[in-house]
Amino acid sequence: QVQLVESGGGLVQPGESLRLSCAPSGPSGYISNFIFMAWYRQVPGKERDLVASITSFGNTHYPDSVKGRFTISRDTAKNTLSLEMNNVEAEDTAVYYCHTRTGAGSQYWGQGTQVTVSS
DSSP: OOEEEEEOOEEEOTTOOEEEEEEEESSSOOOOSEEEEEEEEEOTTSOOEEEEEEETTOOEEOOTTTTTTEEEEEETTTTEEEEEEOSOOGGGOEEEEEEEEETTSOEEEBOOEEEEEOO
């Protein structure tokens, strides 16, 4: 079964930047025919919220909380997904998850990577 692996999390100070990456792992190591890729984040005890998404057509979506600060991008050839986080705030502290949906109806999640914004 294919799964996603996030990386790039860590401790960062407010106002700084961080880049998260997501890549598939497992027997196939590749997810084909994806129609939707996204980053979610979750704080313990709270719901998992959408941070950014991108479709196979390149259309992106960002909630107001991160719009203008975060940028989602994909590398189709390498089958990777990235999230550039700029001017981070304390409120951005959370576990960030990579998510992919395919045209065949399959959904994949990563294990999450911790991002902590603190002085």
